[in-house]
Amino acid sequence: MTQTHPGPAIEAVGLKKSFGDVHALRGVDLTAEAGTVLGVLGPNGAGKTTVVRILTTLLAPDAGTARVAGIDVVKDPGPLRSKIGLAGQYAAVDENLTGAENLTMFGRLYGDKRPAAKKRAADLLERFRLEAAGDRLVRTYSGGMRRRLDLASALVTEPPVLFLDEPTTGLDPRSRLDLWETIEELVVGGTTVLLTTQYLDEADRLADDIAVIDQGQVIARGTADELKGKVGGDRLDVTFAEVAQAEAAVEPLGAIASETPSVHGTTVRVVLAERQGVVTRAVHALDAKGLEAEDLEIRRPTLDDVFLTLTGRSAVAAESETDGDDVSDDQDRSEVAA
Amino acid sequence: MSRLVGDTLVMAERNLIRLPRQPDMLLGFTVQPIMFVLLFAYVFGGAIKVEGDYVDFLMPGIIVQSIAFGGFVTALGLCEDLNKGLIDRFRSLPTARAAVLAGRAIADLVTNGLSLVILVVTGVIIGFDFRTGLLEVVAGFGLLLLFGFTSSWVFALIGMNASTPEAANGIGFTLIFPLTFISSAFVPSESLPDVLRFIADVNPITHVVGAVRHFWLGAPAGDFVWASLVWTVVLLGIFVPLSIAKYRKVASK
Numbered sequence: 253m254t255q256t257h258p259g260p261a262i263e264a265v266g267l268k269k270s271f272g273d274v275h276a277l278r279g280v281d282l283t284a285e286a287g288t289v290l291g292v293l294g295p296n297g298a299g300k301t302t303v304v305r306i307l308t309t310l311l312a313p314d315a316g317t318a319r320v321a322g323i324d325v326v327k328d329p330g331p332l333r334s335k336i337g338l339a340g341q342y343a344a345v346d347e348n349l350t351g352a353e354n355l356t357m358f359g360r361l362y363g364d365k366r367p368a369a370k371k372r373a374a375d376l377l378e379r380f381r382l383e384a385a386g387d388r389l390v391r392t393y394s395g396g397m398r399r400r401l402d403l404a405s406a407l408v409t410e411p412p413v414l415f416l417d418e419p420t421t422g423l424d425p426r427s428r429l430d431l432w433e434t435i436e437e438l439v440v441g442g443t444t445v446l447l448t449t450q451y452l453d454e455a456d457r458l459a460d461d462i463a464v465i466d467q468g469q470v471i472a473r474g475t476a477d478e479l480k481g482k483v484g485g486d487r488l489d490v491t492f493a494e495v496a497q498a499e500a501a502v503e504p505l506g507a508i509a510s511e512t513p514s515v516h517g518t519t520v521r522v523v524l525a526e527r528q529g530v531v532t533r534a535v536h537a538l539d540a541k542g543l544e545a546e547d548l549e550i551r552r553p554t555l556d557d558v559f560l561t562l563t564g565r566s567a568v569a570a571e572s573e574t575d576g577d578d579v580s581d582d583q584d585r586s587e588v589a590a
Numbered sequence: 591m592s593r594l595v596g597d598t599l600v601m602a603e604r605n606l607i608r609l610p611r612q613p614d615m616l617l618g619f620t621v622q623p624i625m626f627v628l629l630f631a632y633v634f635g636g637a638i639k640v641e642g643d644y645v646d647f648l649m650p651g652i653i654v655q656s657i658a659f660g661g662f663v664t665a666l667g668l669c670e671d672l673n674k675g676l677i678d679r680f681r682s683l684p685t686a687r688a689a690v691l692a693g694r695a696i697a698d699l700v701t702n703g704l705s706l707v708i709l710v711v712t713g714v715i716i717g718f719d720f721r722t723g724l725l726e727v728v729a730g731f732g733l734l735l736l737f738g739f740t741s742s743w744v745f746a747l748i749g750m751n752a753s754t755p756e757a758a759n760g761i762g763f764t765l766i767f768p769l770t771f772i773s774s775a776f777v778p779s780e781s782l783p784d785v786l787r788f789i790a791d792v793n794p795i796t797h798v799v800g801a802v803r804h805f806w807l808g809a810p811a812g813d814f815v816w817a818s819l820v821w822t823v824v825l826l827g828i829f830v831p832l833s834i835a836k837y838r839k840v841a842s843k
Contacts, residue, residue, distance in 0.1 A: 308682045333684040344675035348608035360600045361685045363593075389611065405679065 257322030261286040261413050261444035262307065266316035269302050269468075276302040278468040279316070284446060284461070286412075289439055291459025291476075292448040295559070299468040300448035301340075304417045307446065308338045321413050334362065337406030340417035344402060347391040351382050351401050354390060359408045369408075376404040380434065396427025403434065414438065416447045420454060432457055452554050456480075464558060471562050483553045483561045484510055488522040488530055490538075491547040501545075504537040524550075594686035601693020605667060606700055615663060619705040623656040624712050630776060631716055638777055649713040650730075650802035651775030654795055656709060657738040658766055660702040661745030664694040665758040668749035677840060688834050695742035702738035706731065721808045730805030733818060737798050740822045743829040750836045775799050794821040 262284040269277040277299045284290035292300050305311040307320055309329035318325040323332040345354045352373050359369030377386040380400040385393060390401065399419065406414060416435065420428040435458055439445060449455050455462045456476040464472040464479070472479060490505065492498045498520050505513045510525040524530055531548055538545055609615060630648050640647040668691075671677050680690050710718070720727050745762060752758035772786050773779070773795035779787050790796050798821070800814030 305678075310678055310681055330684065333682060336682065338679060338682040340675060340678070344679040346604065346608065346676060347674070348611045349604065353604075353607065357600060357604050358679075358683070361597060361680070361683045361689075363684065 259319075259322060260284055261288075262290065262318075262320050262446055264303070264307065264316065264318040267303065267306060267313045267318060268315040269299075269306065269311065269313050276468055277306075277313070280465065280468065280470055282446075282463055282470070284444055286444050287439070287442050288460040289435075289445040289447060289458050291455035291462040292446065292465055293450070293452065293455045293462050293558070294448075294465035295450060298465045300465060301417055302468075303465070304338070304340070304415050304446070304448060308336055308415050309333060334409060335411055335413060337409070337411040337414045338417070339399075339403045339406040339415070339419060341419070341421045345390050345398060345405055348389060350387050350389055351377060351393070352386040354401060355404060355408060358405045362409045364408075372408055376407065380404045394427075396423055396430060399423060399427065399431055400434065403431070407438070411443070413444045413446070416445060418448055418450065421450065428454075452558060453552065464562060466559070466563055472558075479558065480553060483558050484523040485553075486524045486527050487551050487553060487557065488524055488534060489519050489547075489549045489551065490522065490534065490545045491519045491549075492543070493546055494518060497543055500541065501538060501543050504541050504543070505534060507537055508533050594689060594692070597686045597689030598692040598696060601689050602696035602700075603693075605663075605694060605697035609663075609697075609701065615666070618662065619656070619660065619701055620708055623652070623705055623709050626656070627652055627709065627712050627716070634776070639781075640778055643717065645713065645717045646719065646807055647778075647803075648776065649709070649718045650806060651773075651799050653706065653709050653713075653734060654737070654799045654802060655770040655775055656705055657702055657734050658741050658770055658795060659762075660698055660705060660738040661695075661741035661743070662759070662762055663701060664691075664698055664742045665745035665749030665752070665762055666755045667694060668746055669752050669755045669758045672750065672840065673754070677837075681837075687838060691743070691746050691833055691837055694746060695739055698742040699735055699739060702735060706734060720806050722806060726805045726808075730802045733798065733801055733805065733815075736822050737818070740825045740829070743826060743833050746833040747829055747836060750833070750840050769793060770795055773799060794818065794825070797821055 260283045262282060264280060264282040267277050267280040267282075268275075280299065280303060282290065282292070282303070292303060294300050302311065306313050307318055307325060309325055309332055312326060320332055321335040323335065325332060345351075346357070349357065352370075355373035355376055356366070356369045359372050360366060364372065374383075374386070377383045380403065382397060382400060382404070385397060390398060393401065403416070403419065406416075419435070420431050423431065432454070435445065435447070439458075445458075447455070447458055459476065462474065462476055462479055463470045472482065474482075488505075488508070490498075490501060492501065495515075495518055498515050498518050501520050502513050502515060505520055505522050508524060508530050509522045511523050513520050513522040515521075522534075527550070530550065534548060535545070627648070630652060631645050635644045635648070638644055668677075671680075671690075677690070745758075748761050748765075749758050752761055772782070772789045773793045774790055775795055779790040779796060782790055794817075797814050797818040800809070800812060801818045803809040804811045804814055
């Protein structure tokens with residue numbers, strides 16, 4: 253589990269990759285010290301998965317170099333594969349095998365003999381609270397159970413470096429928390445983790461360092477606190493019945509804001525100077541102008557806020573540029589941001 | 591090398607344990623061949639003129655057709671593994687590169703063996719008779735399994751190039767189905783119009799069917815035996831490297 257080579261556990265310099273005309277990566281640099289968690293944060297299509305695929309030997313970069321656990325990803329993919337684990341958003345386990353059969357198979361493919369692989373499978377099932385389901389076919393598992401098995405599959409050899417590609421995308425909040433706790437336990441054990449995510453709260457909770465990636469480039473890096481420093485404090489979203497009311501509310505709400513509030517359809521978004529008593533102050537300020545809000549919500553900054561601050565675009569808009577069909581009901585917001 | 595053998599066996603075992611858990615796949619190489627035998631023997635049998643008994647003529651043909659399609663499990667399985675992201679995981683492991691594909695081909699050998707037994711038993715029930723010695727009969731089975739192994743590598747390439755299992759099914763069927771019919775599998779090639787007859791005479795299916803008729807019924811060997819061996823070697827020489835090269839680059843969809 254602990255590292256035996258000098259230098260960072262993950263070090264990528266100038267990674268470039270194009271698929272036809274699409275420039276997935278335009279020169280990405282990343283570093284993760286051994287025993288730390290590097291969060292790679294970005295919207296869909298930013299290039300997160302391409303980074304993971306290159307660092308796990310699945311894809312050769314067009315340019316740039318990368319070393320993982322001290323081993324060159326392009327020159328020595330073979331030796332590297334026994335030092336890495338990969339788990340991802342697709343929960344890549346065989347649905348027509350049981351949990352135990354899956355883990356035993358992966359153990360044997362890492363080179364363990366059958367009895368050792370079976371023993372290891374039993375240990376992992378227990379550790380990931382799947383022992384009761386170990387002899388059931390995976391197609392009967394819930395989404396959370398599949399992700400846990402997927403993560404367990406990446407750990408059959410206790411690799412020193414672990415890659416988690418959007419490990420909680422599509423999970424319900426309870427399973428998500430559950431998986432976060434499991435990942436935290438791993439990190440305590442000394443594993444280096446590269447985690448990609450679309451969620452700021454996930455990177456905030458799990459990552460020591462965060463690299464924000466957009467359109468194939470790292471646009472910001474730092475600790476969660478440093479990033480949040482750039483993004484500003486908590487948000488207050490005030491929603492009105494009509495756009496005109498929202499526009500009229502910008503001025504009175506400015507009193508509690510650290511920067512000029514922005515209007516997104518019928519909602520005014522306020523970056524708070526401080527959190528204490530803001531709801532009361534907001535209601536008073538609006539009352540004084542005869543404005544009545546339909547809804548007030550205090551929330552933590554999201555990836556969307558990070559994006560607005562760093563790129564002037566909303567993450568939702570960034571996503572629709574690449575996916576086209578993935579425009580959500582946040583349409584009005586993206587228009588304002590664009 | 592020992593790594594390749596070990597990893598291949600792990601993959602073959604995986605493919606075989608999951609098979610009975612997909613009853614729809616099982617039907618494909620158990621009930622379907624029996625249905626074909628019965629349809630051909632009793633629906634077309636009376637109308638097709640051959641020297642001797644049509645059931646004897648038909649059985650080697652229908653068995654070769656069934657074996658030619660034996661690699662379907664490989665195409666569908668690989669396509670599914672790709673779509674589910676399993677191939678990514680396999681490729682991230684320190685596993686021999688050819689093991690995932692070779693494991694498929696080995697598992698197909700077992701299922702082809704099962705199909706063969708079912709088909710031969712069905713044939714014997716409706717009147718098929720081996721007219722040669724044990725050694726020749728066994729040689730016939732050996733050739734069929736070798737031909738099935740070849741078909742698995744062709745289907746591996748199809749499976750990795752298809753976007754969905756349905757597409758793999760479509761491509762495979764469109765390629766292999768005409769090939770089995772424009773051959774001497776079901777009718778004597780002499781009865782075909784000139785163009786089709788030419789295709790039938792160079793078709794590997796015709797050669798394998800001819801070789802099996804030689805081994806099982808004592809029909810003249812002609813060029814069939816050596817030509818079918820050359821065909822399998824050539825096809826393996828093309829499709830094994832192509833499939834492995836594709837596997838090394840293939841990306842999950």
